[in-house]
Amino acid sequence: MKRTILFLFVLVLLVAGCATPAKRTDTVFQTSTINALLAGIYDGDITLREVLENGDFGLGTYNHLAGEMILYESQFYQIKPDGSAYRPVLSTKTPYVTVCRFKADETFPTPEGFSMDDVKKFLDHRLPNHNLFYAIKITGVFKTMKTRTIVAQKKPYPPLKEVVKHQIVFHMKEVAGTIVGFRCPEYIKGINVPNYHLHFISKDGKRGGHVLGFTLRKGRCEIDMLNRFLMVLPSGVKEFAKANLSKDQSKALKRVEQK
Numbered sequence: 001m002k003r004t005i006l007f008l009f010v011l012v013l014l015v016a017g018c019a020t021p022a023k024r025t026d027t028v029f030q031t032s033t034i035n036a037l038l039a040g041i042y043d044g045d046i047t048l049r050e051v052l053e054n055g056d057f058g059l060g061t062y063n064h065l066a067g068e069m070i071l072y073e074s075q076f077y078q079i080k081p082d083g084s085a086y087r088p089v090l091s092t093k094t095p096y097v098t099v100c101r102f103k104a105d106e107t108f109p110t111p112e113g114f115s116m117d118d119v120k121k122f123l124d125h126r127l128p129n130h131n132l133f134y135a136i137k138i139t140g141v142f143k144t145m146k147t148r149t150i151v152a153q154k155k156p157y158p159p160l161k162e163v164v165k166h167q168i169v170f171h172m173k174e175v176a177g178t179i180v181g182f183r184c185p186e187y188i189k190g191i192n193v194p195n196y197h198l199h200f201i202s203k204d205g206k207r208g209g210h211v212l213g214f215t216l217r218k219g220r221c222e223i224d225m226l227n228r229f230l231m232v233l234p235s236g237v238k239e240f241a242k243a244n245l246s247k248d249q250s251k252a253l254k255r256v257e258q259k
């Protein structure tokens with residue numbers, strides 16, 4: 001009899017344990033700050049191998065600002081000025097990344113014909129907490145996809161707003177692929193990009209870039225809510241040590257992100 005009671009007690013505990021929602025441990029991992037990148041600090045001291053220890057999904061750039069970065073399904077893509085996506089070696093370093101381990105919390109089919117602005121509005125209505133971070137994955141066929149990449153720089157590095165004046169823009173049509181991005185809260189300005197920051201990689205892994213605009217033919221959007229934020233700063237980079245990173249760079253950022 002005693003055993004039966006003990007068994008029931010253990011069973012109740014187990015059921016109660018299962019009913020308690022698991023503690024969320026979804027983490028945004030970032031290196032350096034967006035203001036450091038805007039200030040022309042294009043060398044970091046963290047390798048892609050180290051980034052992979054912290055995520056399988058995300059975006060950023062490479063040392064010397066050598067092209068846009070996409071991290072998708074644990075594969076890095078580097079968009080070079082010819083518009084092609086290359087696979088960098090894992091010893092390559094990065095001055096700036098934002099990554100996570102992507103695990104979809106919710107999936108939304110996105111209506112046909114949606115533009116980038118439509119998708120942003122659509123998501124803004126559906127994301128339950130605008131003070132958290134979200135990883136955004138949109139998979140589909142795009143009627144149009146406008147991306148850009150940037151060209152590797154030599155020292156002394158010009159600020160990012162000067163570099164993007166010479167950005168290379170690509171116009172793709174009827175392209176299948178995936179948008180990899182984030183929505184960050186407004187209060188993150190200076191550190192990361194507030195609101196949406198999206199990169200694209202085609203399904204064949206050959207083309208992509210920083211997204212400037214698109215029209216969806218059909219697709220689905222997956223979101224992963226992220227409530228932890230981890231920053232690793234480039235302590236070994238002397239330019240980072242000297243830079244003034246507290247200036248309000250909102251206007252420069254807008255030009256850099258949406259041009």
Ligand SMILES: [Zn+2]
Pocket residue numbers: 059060068197198199210211
């Ligand atoms: Zn970008």
